[in-house]
Amino acid sequence: MNISKEWIKRGEDVITRTYGRYPLVPVRGEGCWLWDADGNKYLDFLAGVAVNNLGHCHPKVVAALQQQAEKLLHCSNFYHIPQQIELAELLTANSFADQAFFCNSGAEANEAAIKLARKYSFEQHGPERYEVITALASFHGRTIGAISATGQEKVRVGFEPVVPGFNYVPFGDLDALEKAISPRVCAVLLEPVQGEGGVNVPPEGYLHAVRQLCDRYNLLLIYDEVQVGCGRTGTLFAYQHDHVEPDIMTLAKALAGGPPIGAMLARKQVAASFGPGSHGSTFGGNPLMAAAGVAAMKVLLEEKVLDNCFAMGSYLHLKLSEMQERYPFIRQVRGRGLMLGMELDREGGDIVVAAMDKGLLINCTVGNVLRFVPPLIVTRNEIDQAVEILDSIFKQL
Numbered sequence: 001m002n003i004s005k006e007w008i009k010r011g012e013d014v015i016t017r018t019y020g021r022y023p024l025v026p027v028r029g030e031g032c033w034l035w036d037a038d039g040n041k042y043l044d045f046l047a048g049v050a051v052n053n054l055g056h057c058h059p060k061v062v063a064a065l066q067q068q069a070e071k072l073l074h075c076s077n078f079y080h081i082p083q084q085i086e087l088a089e090l091l092t093a094n095s096f097a098d099q100a101f102f103c104n105s106g107a108e109a110n111e112a113a114i115k116l117a118r119k120y121s122f123e124q125h126g127p128e129r130y131e132v133i134t135a136l137a138s139f140h141g142r143t144i145g146a147i148s149a150t151g152q153e154k155v156r157v158g159f160e161p162v163v164p165g166f167n168y169v170p171f172g173d174l175d176a177l178e179k180a181i182s183p184r185v186c187a188v189l190l191e192p193v194q195g196e197g198g199v200n201v202p203p204e205g206y207l208h209a210v211r212q213l214c215d216r217y218n219l220l221l222i223y224d225e226v227q228v229g230c231g232r233t234g235t236l237f238a239y240q241h242d243h244v245e246p247d248i249m250t251l252a253k254a255l256a257g258g259p260p261i262g263a264m265l266a267r268k269q270v271a272a273s274f275g276p277g278s279h280g281s282t283f284g285g286n287p288l289m290a291a292a293g294v295a296a297m298k299v300l301l302e303e304k305v306l307d308n309c310f311a312m313g314s315y316l317h318l319k320l321s322e323m324q325e326r327y328p329f330i331r332q333v334r335g336r337g338l339m340l341g342m343e344l345d346r347e348g349g350d351i352v353v354a355a356m357d358k359g360l361l362i363n364c365t366v367g368n369v370l371r372f373v374p375p376l377i378v379t380r381n382e383i384d385q386a387v388e389i390l391d392s393i394f395k396q397l
């Protein structure tokens with residue numbers, strides 16, 4: 001019997017259709033590989049959308065979860081949580097930030113960042129200064145606040161009215177950003193490299209110039225590193241490529257090596273605008289997820305994962321660029337580290353399905369950009385296998 005088909009059929013009745021799901025039922029993962037309910041094996045170059053940066057079921061993350069699960073699963077943030085403190089120490093010691101607030105997802109981390117920016121501005125400049133400038137083609141999550149911040153019309157349609165106080169400018173366009181600055185603006189929120197919007201790398205010097213504008217007009221600079229943070233681009237945080245620090249930064253996806261977690265990091269002087277009662281989360285930074293976060297961060301910092309990401313990122317970029325020379329329907333290969341996009345002159349959905357049938361998992365953003373975000377522990381041999389599968393599909397187009 002086909003077990004996957006059975007699950008897919010059962011799911012159709014009881015799971016709300018918020019995703020257009022592929023007919024695949026993963027039940028086990030190890031490193032860069034996934035197995036489905038019928039025992040088929042897949043090379044996973046989607047990695048749970050840049051969540052499984054350390055590969056599936058990294059033994060140190062699994063051990064941390066097992067050990068913590070036997071001691072304490074949850075306790076309230078009314079108390080002090082050692083694992084949360086340890087994770088905050090690791091994050092602040094390795095970034096611009098002084099303090100961390102923990103939550104459960106990327107959208108929640110951005111909610112916290114937007115609230116903090118408004119509160120800080122309220123205290124410094126009064127109630128008239130609350131607008132946040134974000135980028136077109138950005139993605140910041142699915143809550144009402146996060147879709148309000150997201151510069152894509154399609155995520156807001158049908159959900160209006162959204163939260164007022166957001167203003168969108170083309171990503172990478174400095175003049176447009178400066179024109180959008182008014183006395184009502186309190187912050188600029190950007191992904192250092194856009195993920196869902198098509199793997200868009202800003203022009204050289206853009207973040208630096210944005211920082212200068214923020215300083216000139218007294219605005220907070222917020223980075224959404226939910227996707228690009230935690231090693232994805234070859235540095236621990238993507239902003240470290242440009243050496244341009246923000247005032248607030250959000251993390252989630254890969255932070256705990258798989259389990260759900262989110263974090264908002266900030267400079268002490270900014271974080272001070274939050275006090276007891278101003279924000280919170282029941283589950284945020286609970287002992288179980290924080291223990292996984294500590295284990296994942298230590299692997300990332302201590303085991304040359306970033307070096308591998310850098311080297312394998314260059315290798316995959318090279319291999320994809322070589323294909324661009326052979327196949328005229330490939331417009332551009334771009335990205336940073338192991339966050340790569342291949343823009344096509346056509347829709348990429350069928351290629352994703354064909355790749356899945358041949359045992360390779362990738363996805364497609366904005367209709368025509370194939371996205372490659374394998375685990376950062378990927379090997380040269382695994383990249384060769386992935387490229388071979390892609391090549392066999394491209395040959396037939």
Ligand SMILES: *Cc1c(COP(=O)(O)O)cnc(C)c1O
Binds near residue numbers: 224227
């Ligand atoms: C995935 C993503 C989010 C949303 O994260 P969730 O955990 O799904 O809420 C926000 N920002 C960016 C840049 C993302 O890639």
